[in-house]
Amino acid sequence: MHLETNFPLAGSNTLALHATAKAFVRPSSDAQISQALDWARAEGLAVLPLGEGSNIVLAGDLDLSVLQLATQGRELLKQSEQDVLLRVQAGENWHQLVQWTLQQGYYGLENLALIPGTVGAAPIQNIGAYGVELERFVSAVHGIDLVSAERFSLSAKECCFSYRDSIFKQALRDKVLITAVDLRLSRQASAELSYPALQAALQERGLCEPTPLEIFSAVVALRRSKLPDPAIEANAGSFFKNPQLDASQFLRLQQQFPQMPSYPLLDGGAKVPAAWLIEHCGWKGKKSEGVGVHPGHALVLVNYSAKDGKCILNLAANIVKSVEQRFGIRLEIEPRVYGAETGSP
Ligand SMILES: Cc1cc2nc3c(=O)[nH]c(=O)nc-3n(C[C@H](O)[C@H](O)[C@H](O)COP(=O)(O)OP(=O)(O)OC[C@H]3O[C@@H](n4cnc5c(N)ncnc54)[C@H](O)[C@@H]3O)c2cc1C
Numbered sequence: 562m563h564l565e566t567n568f569p570l571a572g573s574n575t576l577a578l579h580a581t582a583k584a585f586v587r588p589s590s591d592a593q594i595s596q597a598l599d600w601a602r603a604e605g606l607a608v609l610p611l612g613e614g615s616n617i618v619l620a621g622d623l624d625l626s627v628l629q630l631a632t633q634g635r636e637l638l639k640q641s642e643q644d645v646l647l648r649v650q651a652g653e654n655w656h657q658l659v660q661w662t663l664q665q666g667y668y669g670l671e672n673l674a675l676i677p678g679t680v681g682a683a684p685i686q687n688i689g690a691y692g693v694e695l696e697r698f699v700s701a702v703h704g705i706d707l708v709s710a711e712r713f714s715l716s717a718k719e720c721c722f723s724y725r726d727s728i729f730k731q732a733l734r735d736k737v738l739i740t741a742v743d744l745r746l747s748r749q750a751s752a753e754l755s756y757p758a759l760q761a762a763l764q765e766r767g768l769c770e771p772t773p774l775e776i777f778s779a780v781v782a783l784r785r786s787k788l789p790d791p792a793i794e795a796n797a798g799s800f801f802k803n804p805q806l807d808a809s810q811f812l813r814l815q816q817q818f819p820q821m822p823s824y825p826l827l828d829g830g831a832k833v834p835a836a837w838l839i840e841h842c843g844w845k846g847k848k849s850e851g852v853g854v855h856p857g858h859a860l861v862l863v864n865y866s867a868k869d870g871k872c873i874l875n876l877a878a879n880i881v882k883s884v885e886q887r888f889g890i891r892l893e894i895e896p897r898v899y900g901a902e903t904g905s906p
Pocket residue numbers: 575609610611612613614615616617630651676677678679680681682683685686687688689690737738739740788789790791796797798799897
């Protein structure tokens with residue numbers, strides 16, 4: 562196993578931010594993972610698990626051992642006429658997994674096509690898109706406790722999944738390395754078409770009863786038309802979570818801004834698109850310090866030429882401030898921040 566020191570991370574995060582890691586290693590087997598963890602412990606270095614770096618902001622150098630899992634493997638654990646249980650290794654690319662499951666006739670992940678990143682990172686924020694969240698398919702998450710070095714398995718319930726959140730962003734934050742995820746997928750197609758933009762795209766294609774493959778293609782086309790490709794315009798996808806308002810907060814805002822879009826929540830409150838709030842504060846297309854708000858999608862912050870993650874965090878902090886002043890809503894940032902004193906603007 563090859564271990565590098567003072568490793569440059571600019572090519573390992575989709576915002577293309579410059580920072581170095583004290584140590585960097587890419588283990589591709591269980592034995593190599595143990596070796597890497599033993600080495601970091603002996604050196605007194607904390608370990609930072611890294612996937613494809615599509616949901617992080619590097620705001621300074623990391624006095625850490627960065628461990629980027631390169632483990633590969635998709636195993637069929639169980640099957641019945643209705644469904645299959647798969648174990649997928651953490652280093653697998655998420656989109657390639659989605660493509661492969663559809664080729665095998667295992668359905669459910671089609672709405673989650675083209676989300677960047679690895680399988681190991683997917684449970685961290687319970688990835689979601691087009692009306693579907695990962696939690697629907699998770700049977701178990703396997704990993705290693707970074708302090709005790711003990712292996713653990715958590716059921717979906719124990720992962721405490723919610724909107725862009727899980728136990729891995731709360732009680733187990735920075736404490737575990739996820740090594741594999743068990744997913745239960747259906748052998749019968751069952752379309753999830755509740756998301757209006759997806760419905761409209763399928764209707765445009767004349768598809769009333771779309772197959773999972775047709776949904777997959779529509780999602781891929783929609784994402785390509787809406788989201789900038791990080792390889793061309795460095796970004797971390799949606800930079801802010803959509804705020805969830807309780808019923809009284811929502812009613813107050815709706816009276817003030819009747820044109821504000823919203824999605825009802827079960828408790829009487831509503832989820833409001835952060836993009837709409839940001840756009841209505843005039844941020845769409847604005848640039849400064851080599852960073853800016855994407856002209857086509859107000860939720861995406863783009864790094865045009867900055868090296869320092871603090872430029873992105875300054876922009877985010879200014880956006881948070883103006884949205885709070887205008888709407889009384891405090892936006893929360895979605896990516897994890899590393900190398901800075903504070904975790905969020
Ligand atoms: C263009 C674009 C579009 C996106 N669209 C969506 C979307 O539609 N829906 C959505 O939910 N997200 C979206 N994202 C965010 C991102 O794709 C997901 O959060 C993804 O799961 C991150 O995977 P990663 O491997 O890049 O994780 P990284 O960015 O490398 O890591 C993210 C966090 O997970 C931790 N982590 C990574 N791997 C492990 C592991 N094996 N064990 C323990 N912790 C780990 C890291 O320490 C870090 O805290 C988008 C991002 C981009 C750039």
